[in-house]
Amino acid sequence: MPRRSDGTTATEPKGSALYEVLKGIDFERRELVDKPRGVGLFDLVKDKAGAYKCYACTLCERKCPVDCIEIDYCPEFEELPFDLEAERALALATLPGESCGANAACVMGEQPAGFVPEIDMKLFDPVVAGIRGGSGLVEALHATQEAYGYLPRVALEEIAGEMHLPFSRVFGVASFYAQFRLTPVGKHVISVCMGTACHVAGAPLVAEAFSQALDVPVGGTTPDLLFTLETVNCIGACALAPAAWARTSRTRA
Amino acid sequence: MAAAKTGTARQTRIRKALKAALRPELATGDDKAVKIRVCAGSTCNATGRAAVSDALKKELDKREHSDKVEVVLTGCHGLCQEGPIAVVHPKGVFYPRLKARDMAEIVETSVVGEDVVERLLYRDPQTGAAVALEKDVPFYSGQTRVVRALNGTIDPTSIDDYLSRGGYTALAKVLGEDDPEAVIDLVEASGLRGRGGAGFPTGTKWRYCRANPGEKHYIIANGDEGDPGAFMDRAILEDNPHSLVEGMLIGAFAIGADEGYVYVRHEYPLAVSRLRLALEQARERGLLGEDILGTGWDFDLRINQGAGAFVCGESTALTASIEGHRGMPRGKHIRTVAHGLWQQPTDLNNVETFANVPWIVTNGSEAFRAMGTEGSKGTKIFSLAGKARNSGLVEVPMGATLGEVIFSIGGGMQDGREFKAVQLGGPSGGCLPAELLDTPIDFENLTRYGSMMGSGGMVVVDDTTCMVDFAKFFFEFTAQESCGKCVPCRIGTQRVLEILERITAGEGTEHDVELLEELSEDIIEGSLCQLGGSAPNPVLTTLRYFRDEVMAHVVEKRCPAKVCRPLIKYTIDPDACTGCMACTPACPTSAISGERKQAHVIDQKLCIKCDTCRQVCKFDAIPVVDAQPALVEGRAQ
Numbered sequence: 035m036p037r038r039s040d041g042t043t044a045t046e047p048k049g050s051a052l053y054e055v056l057k058g059i060d061f062e063r064r065e066l067v068d069k070p071r072g073v074g075l076f077d078l079v080k081d082k083a084g085a086y087k088c089y090a091c092t093l094c095e096r097k098c099p100v101d102c103i104e105i106d107y108c109p110e111f112e113e114l115p116f117d118l119e120a121e122r123a124l125a126l127a128t129l130p131g132e133s134c135g136a137n138a139a140c141v142m143g144e145q146p147a148g149f150v151p152e153i154d155m156k157l158f159d160p161v162v163a164g165i166r167g168g169s170g171l172v173e174a175l176h177a178t179q180e181a182y183g184y185l186p187r188v189a190l191e192e193i194a195g196e197m198h199l200p201f202s203r204v205f206g207v208a209s210f211y212a213q214f215r216l217t218p219v220g221k222h223v224i225s226v227c228m229g230t231a232c233h234v235a236g237a238p239l240v241a242e243a244f245s246q247a248l249d250v251p252v253g254g255t256t257p258d259l260l261f262t263l264e265t266v267n268c269i270g271a272c273a274l275a276p277a278a279w280a281r282t283s284r285t286r287a
Numbered sequence: 288m289a290a291a292k293t294g295t296a297r298q299t300r301i302r303k304a305l306k307a308a309l310r311p312e313l314a315t316g317d318d319k320a321v322k323i324r325v326c327a328g329s330t331c332n333a334t335g336r337a338a339v340s341d342a343l344k345k346e347l348d349k350r351e352h353s354d355k356v357e358v359v360l361t362g363c364h365g366l367c368q369e370g371p372i373a374v375v376h377p378k379g380v381f382y383p384r385l386k387a388r389d390m391a392e393i394v395e396t397s398v399v400g401e402d403v404v405e406r407l408l409y410r411d412p413q414t415g416a417a418v419a420l421e422k423d424v425p426f427y428s429g430q431t432r433v434v435r436a437l438n439g440t441i442d443p444t445s446i447d448d449y450l451s452r453g454g455y456t457a458l459a460k461v462l463g464e465d466d467p468e469a470v471i472d473l474v475e476a477s478g479l480r481g482r483g484g485a486g487f488p489t490g491t492k493w494r495y496c497r498a499n500p501g502e503k504h505y506i507i508a509n510g511d512e513g514d515p516g517a518f519m520d521r522a523i524l525e526d527n528p529h530s531l532v533e534g535m536l537i538g539a540f541a542i543g544a545d546e547g548y549v550y551v552r553h554e555y556p557l558a559v560s561r562l563r564l565a566l567e568q569a570r571e572r573g574l575l576g577e578d579i580l581g582t583g584w585d586f587d588l589r590i591n592q593g594a595g596a597f598v599c600g601e602s603t604a605l606t607a608s609i610e611g612h613r614g615m616p617r618g619k620h621i622r623t624v625a626h627g628l629w630q631q632p633t634d635l636n637n638v639e640t641f642a643n644v645p646w647i648v649t650n651g652s653e654a655f656r657a658m659g660t661e662g663s664k665g666t667k668i669f670s671l672a673g674k675a676r677n678s679g680l681v682e683v684p685m686g687a688t689l690g691e692v693i694f695s696i697g698g699g700m701q702d703g704r705e706f707k708a709v710q711l712g713g714p715s716g717g718c719l720p721a722e723l724l725d726t727p728i729d730f731e732n733l734t735r736y737g738s739m740m741g742s743g744g745m746v747v748v749d750d751t752t753c754m755v756d757f758a759k760f761f762f763e764f765t766a767q768e769s770c771g772k773c774v775p776c777r778i779g780t781q782r783v784l785e786i787l788e789r790i791t792a793g794e795g796t797e798h799d800v801e802l803l804e805e806l807s808e809d810i811i812e813g814s815l816c817q818l819g820g821s822a823p824n825p826v827l828t829t830l831r832y833f834r835d836e837v838m839a840h841v842v843e844k845r846c847p848a849k850v851c852r853p854l855i856k857y858t859i860d861p862d863a864c865t866g867c868m869a870c871t872p873a874c875p876t877s878a879i880s881g882e883r884k885q886a887h888v889i890d891q892k893l894c895i896k897c898d899t900c901r902q903v904c905k906f907d908a909i910p911v912v913d914a915q916p917a918l919v920e921g922r923a924q
Binding site for chain 2: 170171172173175176206207210211212213214228229230231232233234235236239242243246266267268269270271272273274275277
């Protein structure tokens with residue numbers, strides 16, 4: 035049972051507002067008291083090794099006849115697609131010498147649970163305006179990426195709220211398309227074209243050479259957040275093969 | 288009689304509205320005046336067009352010619368290999384590969400004077416003779432430009448340029464006649480087939496879409512040109528966006544659509560901005576939006592940007608993407624013409640298909656049918672790339688042979704190397720060998736030989752490309768781009784890729800080759816959409832035409848093209864090596880050692896086969912040879 039900061043455990047509801055809402059729940063048995071059979075809190079099953087069996091296939095969320103299941107970020111899981119290290123580095127780089135809003139945990143070398151870097155929400159206004167003007171989800175994500183250079187988690191949550199969509203749906207779309215990035219991007223983005231014409235002209239060697247020179251794998255960003263190296267399927271500059279496209283990302287130029 | 292009379296009145300009104308839309312003072316006018324057209328396509332921009340046009344303007348200012356000579360920034364001229372390009376009118380003198388420092392001489396000789404600068408002219412790659420005029424360049428003289436007729440002539444950012452050259456008259460004609468069924472009949476009679484790959488008759492698709500009931504009808508242009516090696520749609524969007532808008536307007540009128548989308552790849556920023564500008568201009572002149580040309584008909588277009596998913600070129604995945612879902616296709620038991628975007632009847636055509644429509648309306652279906660073969664009419668744009676001398680956009684009538692396109696127009700192979708194969712249709716197409724160079728290109732022929740038209744990418748490869756590695760490249764692409772919805776495609780492409788990786792690593796067996804064929808058939812049979820349904824084509828054509836090369840990898844553990852790294856090694860020829868020390872510092876793993884003026888040696892344990900040493904060597908002293916079979920076996924163990 036997780037111990038709370040004041041020394042109590044979650045099974046001992048105190049008079050806080052949170053537990054007012056949760057009255058009537060037997061946390062030990064994880065079920066609702068005074069409810070008909072079959073209704074209760076459902077937990078995720080763990081295997082013998084203690085790892086969760088669920089791999090978020092989202093089938094239950096989609097099949098639930100009364101829409102009571104929402105797949106969301108669970109703090110107990112390590113959140114892989116979001117690069118906490120890089121986000122923290124970005125937060126620190128943005129506000130040198132100041133607190134990034136995550137207390138001092140990162141300075142102490144600890145991983146704060148649910149760490150959220152501060153982002154400039156003023157940049158988000160055009161996205162909201164776009165959504166209210168009838169733009170689709172993909173367009174909203176493009177606008178967000180244009181504003182921040184990547185898709186910060188907070189922004190995805192805002193989009194989900196604004197469009198009345200489950201967060202899982204927004205995240206699903208954001209992670210489906212190759213152009214969307216979930217981690218902060220370097221100041222300069224180098225895209226090595228991997229189209230057919232570039233391939234026959236030696237594009238894999240070009241990507242390898244960039245990777246060696248910058249000492250980052252393809253898809254990675256240098257620790258100083260200066261360069262991001264990525265590959266792109268075809269930029270249509272086949273006459274110039276092998277081609278690479280270097281550009282300065284708009285946000286932190 | 289009465290009907291004809293009102294028809295005439297309507298036509299007159301529309302013609303007047305169209306005339307009012309044009310502001311002739313803003314158009315760049317014809318070629319009779321002295322004028323310089325500088326190509327501002329993506330490729331020329333990337334090779335330094337801005338510096339060239341700036342220098343040109345400065346030189347004109349210096350000679351006080353700025354008001355007499357117009358500099359027009361046009362769309363892509365097509366011969367991208369030779370950029371930046373400028374053409375000096377009225378003669379039409381063609382200057383390729385320009386540098387800013389050349390501009391003074393060109394202005395002095397060709398603009399102020401009437402001569403040509405011999406030194407800067409284009410050289411025929413086969414004869415070496417200088418070619419002065421654009422129309423005589425073999426790359427252009429071999430083409431039949433219908434869709435691309437205005438590209439390279441007009442300024443793509445100016446609607447007046449397009450209007451002054453007969454733009455939107457096809458729309459005015461269609462609106463004047465006010466008979467949508469007649470438009471569909473005309474397009475059907477022309478034999479126009481979809482330019483996106485499958486080649487479905489466009490008129491028939493429009494007819495189905497019109498006949499299907501729905502609250503709203505949608506029309507979508509598919510500009511999600513995901514095939515690597517294809518850039519025809521980008522050229523239309525960048526060089527003549529209004530031809531697409533006009534084609535879509537005609538299509539929308541024919542099927543009764545209320546709203547349209549243009550789905551463009553996000554990787555084409557210039558295309559998006561030029562299209563956005565074109566839509567704004569068309570709205571401003573009353574050619575788009577409410578009450579088009581005073582007819583009371585409303586129709587508007589929106590741009591929807593893709594986000595880097597190849598599968599979104601598939602119709603149902605594309606509509607899912609516009610709706611804000613993951614771009615996953617659905618089973619097409621019910622076609623998009625019945626249930627498409629937002630469950631409404633939707634017509635989806637390729638950008639190039641729409642760009643053909645105004646020409647057909649203006650010139651009639653007979654003129655269109657006169658070009659092409661029995662089953663495939665009109666012209667087709669191909670993007671020629673790879674190891675051909677002239678890379679760029681080629682528009683030829685259907686039925687032109689592969690050899691004509693690659694050798695007559697494309698100028699043959701680079702560096703005098705040997706033609707090995709041509710890859711058509713991107714990851715859905717296949718590689719055709721030299722024996723098929725006389726094959727006329729049309730939908731039926733390409734399918735018969737195991738390839739497909741695709742959107743028109745044509746990548747030429749020479750003997751330095753390993754066909755197994757090439758097939759592996761396409762499977763890396765499809766395995767990565769498979770959306771994961773259906774099992775045959777998601778897992779099948781991964782398994783095929785693994786087999787190909789084994790073969791290129793020298794670990795393949797003859798059973799693997801059989802397995803490849805079997806698995807490919809299964810993927811084709813079982814996949815939900817055409818991404819999986821056509822994904823095995825590169826492997827199947829490789830097995831069909833280049834089986835010897837595959838078997839060399841499997842049986843002899845040898846890569847004839849010297850590409851597959853586990854099967855080759857870099858050596859130094861002690862007789863040719865001068866000990867110049869150029870390769871030693873270039874080697875990233877310090878695998879090369881040797882004294883100055885002594886032959887060097889490569890430590891095979893350290894060598895990562897990155898090819899750097901071979902490229903820096905000035906004496907061709909680093910031959911690539913087959914790795915010792917024993918070495919390969921040792922590695923496998």
